[in-house]
Amino acid sequence: MRLGRDTPLPASVQAPGYDRAAQAAGIVHIGIGAFHRAHQAVYTDDAMTAGDRNWGIVGVSLRSGDVAAQLNPQDGLYTVSTRGVQGSQLLLVGAVQQVLVASENSQAVIDAIAAPTTHIVSFTVTEKGYLRGADGALDLAAAKGPSSLYRFVGAGLAARRAAGLPGLTLLSCDNLASNGAVLGRLMRDYLAAEHPDLVGWFDSACRCPATMIDRIVPATTDGDRAAVETALGARDEGAVVTEGFSQWVIENDFAGPRPRWEAAGAALVADVAPYETAKLRMLNGAHSALAYIGLGRGHDYVHQAIADPAVRPIIERLMRDEAAPTIDAAPGQDLSAYADALLDRFANPALHHRLIQIAMDGSQKIPQRWLETLAWHQERGARCPSLEVAVAAWIAFLRSDHPIDDPLAEQLREAAAGPDAMDRLFGEGGLIASVWRPEVK
The missing domain is CATH 1.10.1040.10 (N-(1-d-carboxylethyl)-l-norvaline Dehydrogenase; domain 2)
Incomplete structure (x- = not known):
């Protein structure tokens, strides 16, 4: 039996403490790999359990359809196994509502970014996903490519401005020095080349805060999935495994609403x-x-x-x-x-x-x-x-x-x-x- 919204859960499994069906999607996350599912999505899930609302996540895979194939048949649900020397705990995470594959449906990604309910676009695309050249500047040829984050965000921002919607917070969660400033500079360079009429609006309406993320998340193995299936009583193809420690430090500079991540343990600071x-x-x-x-x-x-x-x-x-x-x-x-x-x-x-x-x-x-x-x-x-x-x-x-x-x-x-x-x-x-x-x- 595959994990889904109707799966009966053992008492030992912690389930989302909110009505998933009643939540709008407030976040689009680009690069929805194992790290995001074990880190930012858990903080968001905890924030909604604590009473915050309408912060569901639309995940985006730029190239591969693997995560979509794992999560979409499971209604976006997946488990996080926290493992330590004293044993393990199993958490069911409900924050992810769906996963889009940009290479298969680019317009759906743009529409999600442009949606009135969206306030944050976040990223875990690894260092190389920022498409910088040897001099640190944006590789514009690569940024125009079909799997570039800039292409989708730029089109989404253009649609938002045309519709009279507010700007967005672009939140880099990658291990990149000064990640917020780097993302902001590169995004601005892309817009200057491809959407020059958006540059002034981007500067005034959008924000790119810095973050520091910390949690060790190994690649999930077939043995890990088998152990989860035994504990859960259902097959979870999207299972992730991690340690008990988790840290998230975020520069408190947002363009609009944000989840109360601090209720889940994140630190909002002036300098990351x-x-x-x-x-x-x-x-x-x-x-x-x-x-x-x-x-x-x-x-x-x-x-x-x-x-x-x-x-x-x-x-x-x-x-x-x-x-x-x-x-x-x-x-x-x-x-x-x-x-x-x-x-x-x-x-x-x-x-x-x-x-x-x-x-x-x-x-x-x-x-x-x-x-x-x-x-x-x-x-x-x-x-x-x-x-x-x-x-x-x-x-x-x-x-x-x-x-x-x-x-x-x-x-x-x-x-x-x-x-x-x-x-x-x-x-x-x-x-x-x-x-x-x-x-x-």
């Missing part, structure tokens, strides 16, 4: 930067290092790599001695406690987070995860031994038989070959240096 920098350099930087060092030592999962006595000291030094000193912490932000928590989270044996999943898209991640820290220390005449080990491990990974899932895969393999790999990757004019836009202070 200290939290974002800590996550990028400490959590994400350590994750990437764990991936390449761990794979090189024959490990498959994060918890295996951090348990390796030859690896853990490298990761701990990276976080405490190399990354943490580069961060201007916000009042009350305890970076030492943050490092403690990260080490505990990495060691969670119930969360099978594959290192090869973290190793994806290294060319897009490494500049902001590692190079900012290296540059900060170099400016002060210091070195970063742990990050140097991580860089060497990444080069070894590029030379190995592991598959490279990266938009620059061919160039990376070529650059990593031979004794001059460091120069070809990181030297002046090198492959990574050409896409790195340092922002250290």
Whole structure:
């Protein structure tokens, strides 16, 4: 039996505490993968359970129809399995109402963005989904492509303005330094080229707040789905698995109404930067290092790599001695406690987070995860031994038989070959240096 609105639930499963059928869709989310379903959709579900209304989510997949095939036959319902050393909990999430596939029905996506009930368009499209060129500017040719977020948002904004509707909040939830400012700048550049009459309206009517998101969400396996089916009594093709920890920090700058996400534990702040920098350099930087060092030592999962006595000291030094000193912490932000928590989270044996999943898209991640820290220390005449080990491990990974899932895969393999790999990757004019836009202070 497939999960759906009429599925009887065991008492152990927490169900949505609101009338799903009575909720309008207030959010369009582009890039509705596992992370969104385990993070922002859960916060939204909790906000509606707490009494907020009309914040249903219309999910959008830009290319693949996989998530639509998982969720649409289930009335948008899916489960989140929270796993830790003390056991697991199963939550049924009802915030997602439907999933649109942009490549199959582009007008439906535009109509959803232009709908009077829509107030927020949010994004988890990964770093490469923002279609930036080597200089950080918008790759306009790619942005005009059929699977570009800018194409759909631009058309939706044009329809809203023509109908006399208010602007939108565009909410990036990707691991991208200054993600709100970056999205706003790129969106404005696209509009200047394709909808020049919208630029002034966009500047005055729309907002692009910064966010910091944090939750570890491994890829769901067939074994995970089988375990959910046993507990639920129904097959959930959209099941996601995650850890108990979750954090969301959002710049409080919205164009109009928003869910009361703070009722679900989100923090609305004036400045996201200290939290974002800590996550990028400490959590994400350590994750990437764990991936390449761990794979090189024959490990498959994060918890295996951090348990390796030859690896853990490298990761701990990276976080405490190399990354943490580069961060201007916000009042009350305890970076030492943050490092403690990260080490505990990495060691969670119930969360099978594959290192090869973290190793994806290294060319897009490494500049902001590692190079900012290296540059900060170099400016002060210091070195970063742990990050140097991580860089060497990444080069070894590029030379190995592991598959490279990266938009620059061919160039990376070529650059990593031979004794001059460091120069070809990181030297002046090198492959990574050409896409790195340092922002250290």
